[in-house]
Amino acid sequence: MKKTIVLYPGLFVSHLVPMMQLADVLLEEGYAVTAALIDLTLDQDAALAAAVDRVAAARPSAAVRRLPRIQDPPAVADYGGEPILWYLEVVRRYNERLREFLCSLPPRSVHAVVIDAPSIAALDVARELGVPAYTFFASNASAVAMFLQLPWMRAEGQPSFKELGDARAPIEFHGVPPMPASHLMRETLLDPES
Structure with a gap:
């Protein structure tokens, strides 16, 4: 069985696309790749939804899974209109969904989790499950x-x-x-x- 690398990209096209370029490298190295997506903004963000469809179609050997939506997602207004504070809270609330997803994969098949840098709260899930985790900073x-x-x-x-x-x-x-x-x-x- 191939070792799986789970990618956990951020909520923006500018974070998804570079992480999926990383998926190409991992696939070439012989890993199985699964991208776990926070499905909170895909129906509201046409650019992100289109990018998800494009990357999924371009990489049929990489699985793309949308995590189930959380109940009562926060609004940016709940955080004084500060999108970064909102983002950090969304990721924190999705930790349980990420945990459930990782636990649903075959035992010992997950080699590592690669987490988008702003999604740092997800490192707690990987640590709890004993899965090596790395942050991916999609920038220059x-x-x-x-x-x-x-x-x-x-x-x-x-x-x-x-x-x-x-x-x-x-x-x-x-x-x-x-x-x-x-x-x-x-x-x-x-x-x-x-």
């Missing part, structure tokens, strides 16, 4: 470098990124060209205590 090296340095920059007592704005000297991350603070993601400009 500059973004990885920046995100890895953000916590230390704030810990060093610098003013908030919002306070830096465009008026002060550009922010300098190792491995990334200098940039004004306003070029960061909106969420990084929020109150650092939130």
Whole structure:
């Protein structure tokens, strides 16, 4: 029996497509690949639904499974209109569905779970089941470098990124060209205590 790698992509096309490119590599290496999808936004997000259909059709040897929907899914408005906080809560609520899915696979067939980086709450499920888990950061090296340095920059007592704005000297991350603070993601400009 082939060892299965379960991919757990995020809720956005920009996260699904690179992870399914990873599926191509895993398939070439002889693994069985199953993508477990959170089926919360597929009926509302036409681009994501179309991407799911395309990747499933292009990779018939990779199984694509939609996890059953959760009851009473949260709304972005429930989290002050903050999509990242909403996303983290959705993933946390889907942990039980992911656990049920992994347990439904043949015993000892799951070699590893590859989790989209923003879906970090799913690591708890893999740890609980004793399945090796890896995070997949679907971005370029500059973004990885920046995100890895953000916590230390704030810990060093610098003013908030919002306070830096465009008026002060550009922010300098190792491995990334200098940039004004306003070029960061909106969420990084929020109150650092939130």
